[in-house]
Amino acid sequence: MLRWIALVLILLLIGLQLKLWSGNGGMREVDALRVSVKKQTDDNARLQQRNQAVGADVLDLKHGDQAVEARARTELGLIKPGEVFYQVVEQPAHAGSAPPPASSAGSP
Numbered sequence: 001m002l003r004w005i006a007l008v009l010i011l012l013l014i015g016l017q018l019k020l021w022s023g024n025g026g027m028r029e030v031d032a033l034r035v036s037v038k039k040q041t042d043d044n045a046r047l048q049q050r051n052q053a054v055g056a057d058v059l060d061l062k063h064g065d066q067a068v069e070a071r072a073r074t075e076l077g078l079i080k081p082g083e084v085f086y087q088v089v090e091q092p093a094h095a096g097s098a099p100p101p102a103s104s105a106g107s108p
Contacts, residue, residue: 060067
């Protein structure tokens with residue numbers, strides 16, 4: 001009789017372990033949820049930093065002329081009256097090493 005009770009208890013333990021590891025709400029699902037939460041937490045932290053940077057830009061643009069002037073110079077290429085604009089154009093590295101190929105479209 002004691003053997004049957006022990007056998008039933010062992011089978012019950014095996015069944016519960018199977019449900020714990022592979023059933024609905026089991027360890028696989030818990031691990032997948034942990035990974036998902038970690039990814040979402042990282043995304044939230046990255047977006048929070050971006051929001052803080054954009055908020056700082058907005059405050060600078062609202063309360064200071066220097067930020068507006070800097071944006072106008074870099075994004076729009078504007079200059080103040082009386083300033084002289086110099087643009088330095090660098091040649092590509094391969095342009096100076098070989099002459100351009102002659103085109104045959106204009107030759108008879």
